[in-house]
Amino acid sequence: MASSRRYKEKISLIGVDPYQIDPIALSKDPSLLPAVTYPDIYNYLVHTVSAYTSQELKAFKSLESYNYFISGKVGSLLTFVPPTTSSNIVVIAEVKHSQKLSAPPLRPWVTAQKDGIILAAHCTCMAGLGETCSHVGAVLFTIKAAVLLRESQTVTEKPAYWLLPSGQPKEKYLEVENIDFHSKATIKHRLDTTFSEGKPIQYKDKQKLPDVSEPTDAEIATFLGELHATGDKPVLLSVIKDYAEFYAPVPNTDTGQPLSELFDEQCTSMTSEQLLLHCSNITVDISQSQADTIEQQTREQSKSKAWYRFRAGRITASRMKAACSTPPENPSQNLIKNICYPLSACFTSKATTWGCDHEQQALTCYHQKMHSHTNFRCETSGFVINPELPHISATPDGIVHCDCCGDGVVEVKCPFCAHDSISLKECVDGRFCLEESNGKLQLKHSHAYFFQVQTQMLVCNKEFADFVVWSENDVHIERIEPDIGLWEVIKSKSRDLFSKALLPELVGKLFSRPCPSAMPTDTADVTEVDPSEIREKPIPSDIICVCKQPYKVRDQVVRCHSEDCLHYGSISHE
8 A cells, every 4th residue: 555655765864663662762852852943844845745835825824733732732742863873863752632522633744854854754544645744744843843943042041941822731621701702813922932932921819709699599580580481592601400391302313214205206218318317416415313223222232123223225334445446437236235225135044143142242252352441432323424425325344443542433243154163274265254454353345344444544534454353263353444445436436336236226126126027917917925024035136025936027926116026926915
């Protein structure tokens, strides 16, 4: 992968991965910092990587990266000078998130020459592979400020590093009276003045409020009553006993329209060209609130009727590789039917039974292996739909979180072929999901499971996926990072398949229509049969009816709105 090659190139500049440097070898000594100046930052971000435009960087005060710096989001700068290449210096720092205060800080690093020329950078955020995320920019601005102070002397003849914006070891929620509501421009002016004068600006004390008498209980009751009478819902009343009942949350039952309800009887007589044109005017969307409600209602997964109802018509993570591999203009009809009619794809085998029976045991093993992670937890996931990609979905085996790694998903596999193997390495062959590389097992990037976990991260908006392969005698746990290039392929090809094949099937049954020449002229005496009662296993597209015989052009069949057709003879109709 290009990203892997690039990362190896970056760490070759210093001969070591910055994330593997012994903390003892890191120094807080500002004298070791590279002499980064604003032109160095400009040249790196604009001319070297071209991630920002000149216009944006000229207004750097408005950049999010500069706001990170002046807001004190950047922690201590830790410097490492490799003994093998003393001309290059690595600077590592922790940068807090702008909104997620409880999330673990990000860890960007920058490699630069002593004279300030910036060579490379990296960050643990989603955009970190691009080397110019806001967090990298924040570290560069912090280095620049520290170098500026290093070169200037205060009255004590020592650089005033204590004047730099400082971040708390852990971000705290502040009371309103302690929040600094000054604009970024004011904070910037204050910081510039602090640097130039070598001391912080002294501000006037807050204006003292006049003394007022404490209100009586009757006055408070009158005030609260008048507040309630306005008809609004001020948050104050939600914590007052007499008014709290008016703030009781109402369960959200709005899940939106299942895609199966897009079916239109009139569209079944359209030609494929007419149907495609008709479908081009249909918009499929879902709100975040509706998606959250669906996820909560489907946490029992296959035991939930809603799980099947909202799967219908959506490309699930487990079918993503097949969806990306089939041509949208002439797709696999079996794939289309399995996606649009998920109940028809239910089946049981020794392999599926084994996997279901041991999934919880595998998850327990995974939990035990993750005990060293700070505040680790794993929660059950329901059917997840991303409002930005409403045509695809995912149901990971769990949503995981820890303070050290952030948020991710876990996907567990219990392959039946490995149930009696001493080691998973014994199972490695052309069909197995794992392959051996440099003596270690890893998930094949060409395997459907790789597409599955990448889709899960994309849909669930998570930072990593833990892929677990379990057997009674061995377990493989692998951390999978987002593959941004594959994400773009998934989004493009899944959108194409949905618009050209799945939506026409949902609306007008483009692929599951019986051949018109085989339609009977009289079905008045035909007994209705519920397809869900007669079908338990998936069947190929050319196999129909309860008799499981291939469809032939001369066959007379009964048409219905399910994906099945029934032979006349199989339902005792003459």
